[in-house]
Amino acid sequence: MPTITSCFSRKLLSPMQSFRLQGLLLRHVSTTVREHDQMLLIKEHPQQSAKTMQFPGIWLRDNCQCEQCFHRDSLSRKPNSWINFDTKVKVQNVTVDESRQAVNIVWSDRHRSTFSLSWLKERDFSPEARERYMNEWYRPQPKHWGKADFDKILKKFDYWDVMRSDPVLLEWLEALTIHGVAMLKDSPLDVGVVKSLAKRIGFMRKTNYGAEFSIRFRPDAKNYLHMSETLPLHTDLPYYEYKPSITILHTLEQTRSLGGWSTLVDGFNIADQLRVNQPQHFKTLTETSVNWCGIGENADKAFHNMWRAPVINLDEDGKYARINHSVPRRDSHFSIDVDKVAPWYEANAIFVRMAHEQEVTFKTEPGDVLSFNNLRMLHGRTGYDDSENNIRHILGFFVDWDIVYSKMRVLKRRLHHEGQKT
Ligand SMILES: [Zn+2]
Known part of the structure; x- marks a missing residue:
């Protein structure tokens, strides 16, 4: 030759x-x-x-x-x-x-x-x-976790360290990509924190609820942000094709009543369990498109969002791309063959039961900033009593993975170059 x-x-x-x-x-x-x-x-x-x-x-x-x-x-x-x-x-x-x-x-x-x-x-x-190259520059590999691992995997960072130090900012974002959840502690009890954090990462992702949203009880509540009843596990805004990637919640005030606990579960881990133990149900939840729907009004703007997608979404490599779950945001329209409906209910019921078995609960303190991957984690909240002198007030915003991954790469490159100079 x-x-x-x-x-x-x-x-x-x-x-x-x-x-x-x-x-x-x-x-x-x-x-x-x-x-x-x-x-x-x-x-x-x-x-x-x-x-x-x-x-x-x-x-x-x-x-x-x-x-x-x-x-x-x-x-x-x-x-x-x-x-x-x-x-x-x-x-x-x-x-x-x-x-x-x-x-x-x-x-x-x-x-x-x-x-x-x-x-x-x-x-x-x-x-x-x-x-x-893929692990270093594309995306770090997520590590899935169960209830027993939560204390080990939950990384906590000081808010001011994140704001002032690039290596700590990178560590926080990496923890989010790997474990799907991370916490910042001791932030000021100031409504400007969400803006400062968004600016530190890049910029906020707007939704029907605006760029920032306030989670606080209102007697005239028309949507779940402003109710005090229990919110079972769900993912936010499953009715978006481009679902907001990361939910960031800043606790300004926390209720002194018995409730108001956050609940969280790693949806990728539940999918793993289902894949191994109930492969037929796993297949059903990856292949059956569900109609997700959100109809409402916010700040005088009406919206009507729809997106069809399975509960467990796989990418072309068979890895998890996104989990969708929300009881209220699942439409009564179910645009699939009629004989596929009952098997989907069986599979979804098992998925939801397994998720609740693995759910972790914790109560955030004023100054805590909870961040989690909305494409992966299911989250919720226990109900609480609200009164004039005992309120719960959380400010939240979303940020997209494109913005976070980009920031991580910029930081990595910069820190790598600085490391070489010294
Ligand atoms: Zn050439």
């Missing part, structure tokens, strides 16, 4: 040089292009264990880093690089530049590309490297 090969050796790097190369201690590198599928193979020597990295030629040509193909300021491929993109383009020649630690390619259309070895290594196609 005809191949194009090149290799180089290099002397041991001084500590200064090795720092600049960010761990890319290459003594000897060989490159080969496999003719039949145009795969560029890169191998480090002499480490026998070193795996050969593979890069498809078509991908390399698409990701050429030259000024003609790549726009440095926007860190993106130039839009016109695809107008005449030739999928049959071939590697004509490949060489390794030892001094620049780079691979040079001449293409069959005469175009020239240079890729640094560190850039290539970061984009290694091996399953291990891809997983490392």
Whole structure:
């Protein structure tokens, strides 16, 4: 099989040089292009264990880093690089530049590309490297938990630490992504806290109830925000296609009556249990679309929202994307085949029973800020008595995962660079 090969050796790097190369201690590198599928193979020597990295030629040509193909300021491929993109383009020649630690390619259309070895290594196609990248930069893997684990997994952060320290802000957001819940303590009893926190993360997500919402008893209540009765486990706003991702609740005042406890359960953990113990019911809850519905009025604006989706939503990898559950927000319209209705009720009843068995309860104190993943956790509240001198007042807002993940990546990159400078 005809191949194009090149290799180089290099002397041991001084500590200064090795720092600049960010761990890319290459003594000897060989490159080969496999003719039949145009795969560029890169191998480090002499480490026998070193795996050969593979890069498809078509991908390399698409990701050429030259000024003609790549726009440095926007860190993106130039839009016109695809107008005449030739999928049959071939590697004509490949060489390794030892001094620049780079691979040079001449293409069959005469175009020239240079890729640094560190850039290539970061984009290694091996399953291990891809997983490392996904966990580090895409999304951390959630860890599901049951009732017995709650005290262990609930991370608490000081409000002022989160506001003043970037590493603590990152820790809080990471705890939210991994465990689905985290608590801030000792925030001021000030209505501005929700705004300050939203600004610290990015910005609020607006809904029918506005950007901020007040949870407080009102005798003339028309919606559940303003009632004092027990709210069983639910997810907020399941009737949105783009359901608000994270619920953040700031306790300003807490009732001294016996009730007003928060309830919480990890919906992903309940789904795990169902998947293992009742696979048929699990299948039903992942495949049956339910009509979620919200009709009402807030601040003189009428709304009528509908979204059809299962209780347990899986992504294309079979991982949990979202849990929907709300007794009041489930419509009486059920737009599925009539013979599928009864099996869905059986499965949902078991899901709800299991969720209530795993429910944890706790009472927030004034100054607490409870944050949880509304795509994952079911939450609720026990009923309470409200009077003029004994009120419960919570201010809340939503923020979307897009905004939180983005903030986490920005913080990570910045903290990583600062770490390198010191
Ligand atoms: Zn180019």
